[in-house]
Every structure is written in C-alpha cells, then in structure tokens.
Amino acid sequence: MKPSSCSLVDIQQRIDEVMQFLSVTLPIANAHTVEFYTQDVWKRFMAVSPEEVLSAVTPNSDRKMEPERRRTEPSGTMFGFCSHSNRLLDTHEFLQGAKAHSLPGLEVCMSRSDFLLELQGNWSKSTVLPGIVTELEADEFMNSKKSHEVQSMSEVVAGLARHSGVKQVIDVGSGKGYLSSFLSLQYGLQVYGIDSSSTNTHGAQERNRKLKKFYRVYQKQAKAGRTRGEATAQRGSEKVEPELKEDEDALCVDASRNESQEEEGLPIISSSPAAGRQTELSPDSEELFLSALSADVLEPASPRVPPSQLSDEEKERRKRENVERKAQSRRDGASDVFSPLTSYVTAETELRELITELEDAVMVGLHTCGNLAPSTLRMFVAKPELAAVCSVGCCYHLLSEEFDPAGPESLDRSCGFPLSQYLHDRSCFCGRNARMSACLALERVSLGQGIQMESLFYRAVLHVILRDHYGSYKSDRRVGNVYSKAKSFLDYVRRALRKLELDESKLSDNDIQDYHDKYRPRMAEMHAFNMLKVTIAPCIEGLILLDRLCYLKEQLCADFCVRPRGKGGKTLKEALDVC
Structure with missing residues (x-):
C-alpha cells in the first residue's frame, strides 16, 4: 500500500465500501460446511444452479471472458443478491462486486x-546495500517455497533498513530462523530473532551454526571460481587449480572426515586428489545441505504461554539461556549473524530489557500468526526505537475478535480485530469461519488445491447421519482427521462412530451407503458454495488489512507523532509514508 497517497478519510471510505459488500455476503462466508445438508445451506442462500456458479468461477470460462453476455441485473438486488430473500440471483454481479472490493x-x-523503487528513490536497482558480502541464492539454503518468501521479504526489509538508516532488525516469531539468517548473511544486518518456543530457538541456533560453516565455504568457492574464470580467460585452455586456504570450520574435507560431517547433516565437498578440488557446489552437496536445513526435524512447538503464566524458574531459565546464547555468539565471532531469543512477545514487551544492545531497528514478521501481527503494529507505535515495521500476517482464524457474540467483549483492547478506532466504534465483527476462508487463495482453489472437497462432503453427510440416528447428539470429542485413514465412505463413517464412541449397530452397511448415494449428486452444490466462499476471501482479508492501516494512520493524530523516530530523525508520519 502507499499510505502517502491515501489519507485517513480515503482509507475509512474504502473500509465503508468493503463493509457494505460484506454486509450482504458475509453470511455465506460464515456458513459452516459441516451443516451444509442438515441446514439446507444451498437453498437458503442460492437462487441459481451450482453449474452456473462453477461455470462463472472457472478460469477462462466464457462467462468470465465475455461480460457483455451477462443478463441484466434484476431489480431489487445488491451485489447480485435479492434484497428481500437475501438469496443470490446473479452470479456475475456477485463476482464483479467481490473483485471491486478486494484490495487491488x-x-x-x-x-x-514499485514499493522497492519508492524506497530506493534515486538509487540504482542494482545498488548493493551496505554490509552485503556476496550475492546468495536463497534456494541454496531452503526449499523453493520458503526461499521465494525469504528472498522477497528480505529485499523489502533491507530497503526499509537503508531508508531508515538502521542496521538492526528484530524478527518477531522468527521460528526456525530462515529469514533472520538470510538477512544477516546477505545484507550484513544485525538480526535478533524472537520466538516463544524454546524448541524453535534451539533449532534455529543449530541451523545457524551449520549455515555459518556452509557460508564460509560458499564465499571461498565463489571467490575461487571467479579467480579460475579470470585465469582461464587469460591463459586460454590452460587448467588452473586455485588453492583454498584451509580453515578449521571449512567444509572442504578429506574423505576421512566425511563420516563425522554426515552426522552433523552438513554437505560433503570432496578434496581428495582423485576427485580434485571443487570450486563450485555440486548438486549432491546442495541437496545434502537443503535436507539438513529444510527437514522438519523439530518437534511440534508447544502452545505459546504468556509471560504472566510462566513460573519464576522458567523466566529465569529463559533469561539465562538468552544470555548464554549471546555470549556464545561473541565467542564464535558471529556478531553479524542473528541471535535467537526465547520470549513471548506482546505490545507491552520491553525490547530494551530483552535486547540489551538494542539500537534503532526495523521490526519484521514473516507469517506472524493471529494476534502477533497486530501486536507488532502496536509495538511499532509504542516504541520510539522502532524506525519501521514490515509484517506479513497469516492465520486470520486465530485472531481474537473483540465483538465476538460467542464470548465477552475484551476490556483491555488487546484483541487482534478490530485494531482501529474507526472499526471499533462500529463494533465490527467478521466471524471465525469467515476469517478461516480469508486464509485461502482463489487461484489455488480454482486449480483444485487448498480444499479437499471429498473430505468436506464426507463430514457433511456424516452430520446428517448423526442427526437422523443419534438425535441431538453432542460431544466434546471431535471426528478429527479420520478421512486420511479411511478407504471409503463406509469405512469413514465406521471409524468416525467409533471415535465418537457411538453405537455402530444402529446402522447397517447398506444404510450408510444409501446416505452416500443420496447426497452424492448434490456434491456439486457444496463445491460451488465453497468457491463462492473463497471468492469473498480477499475482501475479508482486505478489511483486516485496511483496519491495520487505518490504525496506523489514526496515530498521526496523537501527540507522539511529532517525536523523531530512528537515526534519520523521521517522525512517525514520515515513517508511515513509506512503511
């Protein structure tokens, strides 16, 4: 977003437009798939056929490519919905409304x-940032999906750091440390990675140790490769064998040392006479390193525990571990490599107590789940030492909503949504199912990725069986991931009934199969309905993100906005114009 071209009034106007669209369509996003058949959801919301919906949302369909063929919107409708029955009458109008009320x-x-060019100003796009040691390819260190995210994010963060005149970065929710390590090695930034899970920070420390070793050899071999290339160009076809300076941490080892190296999960690069010295990383060594870094060798992270719930012993243990980790980094001469710290971060966290060497810094978060994303924005507003913020939120279903009808309103304003005073005054509420759908991407779902339709169908039909044969059955037990183990619908139902501890003898195999055969022809309804839910998803996500931007803009009216922030002496207003 470009806040400098959007005033607070402009943002509020966009919010009003999205809320108007969602006032009509949000009930679809909040409809629960489990109750699709028991509540006859299709009939409640739809006055069109599932075939029409699927045709409209399918990529390259004639209906989307030729809008002039659409029928005229019936009178008394809004965004394709009947004003009286609230049922969908015009799929095309609905799709047009969804597109118009997404962020683009x-x-x-x-x-x-464009954002990077805005940050760079008159700088050349090829300009190397201060502190950069050598050009790295992110896929040398992690799988393709993660490398794409890390490389894209790190370039933006480095641009923000340069624009703000700072060299420190605080990576909130750093997890396994991929982004932190890359920022440090690629751009020479001093990075503090904070994660609430000690398992993650210990794992990040170990990965960082391996990465430093690999990186040293990466530099040496890249330099040796350049030297060989220059010498070859000068001497024609004469073969040049550059000598690599021995280093106790180098990974170019003799065959006799390969076994110990394999135990650490490090890449093996042979230096035996038979193999000859390699001046470029072999594909095999890259794969070994990728498996060492990218494999999910950590145990699942334990639930995040707020500091107020930690025992004094646990607080002291974490503090001691953080101090020891910093000391070890100094002994290793790795001050430029990130320092993983264990802490549960909230808007009230005192960063200078956690990071004693803290100077002005950029706060970043890649995949900041649930309330962590709004917490980073609250911290940015409250902490003068934070010169910029770059947050990519995720897991919107984990956001807490202040005006959730299912629970009491929060009195301490610590909920994740709404964040802005503007939406707070309107008691804005989305709903968990709607926020869950906001996590999905229409592009992936339209290609058959992201939603397991058969699994949802099985669960919805199971709900019909429970209603018909087990009355008003309720239990604290959950069906869970029974579908992945089931060989058929019959097997699925049997497994689910056993897990729910219900009497299987009430149903014969034929009874169960009859339910499947009865509802199977209506599976297209569920498919079409879920496609509509995903179509609304960008609008729900847009409202959440506009709320966060509105919150930042609102702070321009506060007294502290005129205080200088960061080494460059920028006010919060100046920081927001580029953040």
Whole structure:
C-alpha cells in the first residue's frame, strides 16, 4: 500500500465500501460446511444452479471472458443478491462486486517492485546495500517455497533498513530462523530473532551454526571460481587449480572426515586428489545441505504461554539461556549473524530489557500468526526505537475478535480485530469461519488445491447421519482427521462412530451407503458454495488489512507523532509514508 497517497478519510471510505459488500455476503462466508445438508445451506442462500456458479468461477470460462453476455441485473438486488430473500440471483454481479472490493479493486495497493523503487528513490536497482558480502541464492539454503518468501521479504526489509538508516532488525516469531539468517548473511544486518518456543530457538541456533560453516565455504568457492574464470580467460585452455586456504570450520574435507560431517547433516565437498578440488557446489552437496536445513526435524512447538503464566524458574531459565546464547555468539565471532531469543512477545514487551544492545531497528514478521501481527503494529507505535515495521500476517482464524457474540467483549483492547478506532466504534465483527476462508487463495482453489472437497462432503453427510440416528447428539470429542485413514465412505463413517464412541449397530452397511448415494449428486452444490466462499476471501482479508492501516494512520493524530523516530530523525508520519 502507499499510505502517502491515501489519507485517513480515503482509507475509512474504502473500509465503508468493503463493509457494505460484506454486509450482504458475509453470511455465506460464515456458513459452516459441516451443516451444509442438515441446514439446507444451498437453498437458503442460492437462487441459481451450482453449474452456473462453477461455470462463472472457472478460469477462462466464457462467462468470465465475455461480460457483455451477462443478463441484466434484476431489480431489487445488491451485489447480485435479492434484497428481500437475501438469496443470490446473479452470479456475475456477485463476482464483479467481490473483485471491486478486494484490495487491488479498491486501488490502495502498489506492487512490490514499485514499493522497492519508492524506497530506493534515486538509487540504482542494482545498488548493493551496505554490509552485503556476496550475492546468495536463497534456494541454496531452503526449499523453493520458503526461499521465494525469504528472498522477497528480505529485499523489502533491507530497503526499509537503508531508508531508515538502521542496521538492526528484530524478527518477531522468527521460528526456525530462515529469514533472520538470510538477512544477516546477505545484507550484513544485525538480526535478533524472537520466538516463544524454546524448541524453535534451539533449532534455529543449530541451523545457524551449520549455515555459518556452509557460508564460509560458499564465499571461498565463489571467490575461487571467479579467480579460475579470470585465469582461464587469460591463459586460454590452460587448467588452473586455485588453492583454498584451509580453515578449521571449512567444509572442504578429506574423505576421512566425511563420516563425522554426515552426522552433523552438513554437505560433503570432496578434496581428495582423485576427485580434485571443487570450486563450485555440486548438486549432491546442495541437496545434502537443503535436507539438513529444510527437514522438519523439530518437534511440534508447544502452545505459546504468556509471560504472566510462566513460573519464576522458567523466566529465569529463559533469561539465562538468552544470555548464554549471546555470549556464545561473541565467542564464535558471529556478531553479524542473528541471535535467537526465547520470549513471548506482546505490545507491552520491553525490547530494551530483552535486547540489551538494542539500537534503532526495523521490526519484521514473516507469517506472524493471529494476534502477533497486530501486536507488532502496536509495538511499532509504542516504541520510539522502532524506525519501521514490515509484517506479513497469516492465520486470520486465530485472531481474537473483540465483538465476538460467542464470548465477552475484551476490556483491555488487546484483541487482534478490530485494531482501529474507526472499526471499533462500529463494533465490527467478521466471524471465525469467515476469517478461516480469508486464509485461502482463489487461484489455488480454482486449480483444485487448498480444499479437499471429498473430505468436506464426507463430514457433511456424516452430520446428517448423526442427526437422523443419534438425535441431538453432542460431544466434546471431535471426528478429527479420520478421512486420511479411511478407504471409503463406509469405512469413514465406521471409524468416525467409533471415535465418537457411538453405537455402530444402529446402522447397517447398506444404510450408510444409501446416505452416500443420496447426497452424492448434490456434491456439486457444496463445491460451488465453497468457491463462492473463497471468492469473498480477499475482501475479508482486505478489511483486516485496511483496519491495520487505518490504525496506523489514526496515530498521526496523537501527540507522539511529532517525536523523531530512528537515526534519520523521521517522525512517525514520515515513517508511515513509506512503511
């Protein structure tokens, strides 16, 4: 987004537009798939056929490619919905409304490349940031999906750091430390990675140790490769064998040392006479390193525990571990490599107590789940030492909502949504199912990825069986992931009934199969309905993100906005114009 071109009034106007669209469509997003048949959801919301919906949302369909063929919107409708029955009458109008009320349609977005140019100003795009040691390819160190995210994010963060004139970065929710390590090695930034899970920080420490070793050899071999290339160009076809300076941490080892290296999960690069010295990383060594770094060798992270619930012993243990980790980094001469710290971060966290060497810094978060994303924005507003913030939130279903009808309203304003005073005054509420759908991408779902339709169908039909044969059955037990183990619908139902501890003898195999055969022809309804839910998803996500931007803009009215922030002496207003 480009806040400098959107005033607070502009943002509030966009919010009003999205809320108007969602006032009509949000009930679809909040409809529970489990109750699809028991509540006859299709009939409640739809006055069109599932075939029409699927045709409209399918990529390259004639209906989407030729809008002039659409029928005229019936009178008394809003965004394709009947004003009286609230049922969908015009799929095309609905799709047009969804597109217009997503962030691109609201014209409040700018591309990543344009944003980087905005940060760089008159700098050349090829300009190397201060502190960069050598050009790295992110896929040398992690799988393709993660490397794409890390490389894209790190370029933006480095640009923010340069624009703000700072060299420190605080990576909140750093997890396994991929982004932190890359920022440190690629851009020479001093990075503090904070995660609430000690398992993650210990794992990040170990990965960082391996990464430093690999990186040293990466530098040496890249330099040796350049030397060989220059010498070859000068001497024609004469073979040049550059000598690599021996280093106790180097990974170019003799065959006799390979066994111990394999135990650490490090890449093996042979230096035996038979093999000859390699000046470039072999594919095999890259794969070994990728498996060492990218494999999910950590145990599942334990639930995050707020500091107020930690025992004094646990607080002291974490503090001691953080101090020891910093001391070890100094002994290793790795001050430029990130320091993983264990702490549960909230808006009230005192960063200077956690990081004693803290200077002005950029706060970042890649996949900051649930309330952690709004917490980083609250911290940015409250902490003068934070010169910029770059947060990519995720897991919207984990956001706590202040005006959730299912629970009491929060009195301490610590909920994740709404964040802005503007939406707070309107008691804005989305709902968990709606926020869950906001996590999905229409592009992936339309290609058959992201939603297991058969699994949802099985669960919905099971709900019909429970209603018909077990009355008003309720239990604290959950069906869980029975589908992945089931060989058929019959097997699925049997497994589910056993897990729920219900009497299987009430149903014969034929009874169960009859339910499947009865509802199977209506599976297209569920498929079409879920496609509509996913179509609304970008609008729900847009409302959440506009709320966060509105919150930042609202702070411009506060007294502290005129205080200088960061080494460059920027006010919060100046920081927001580029953040």
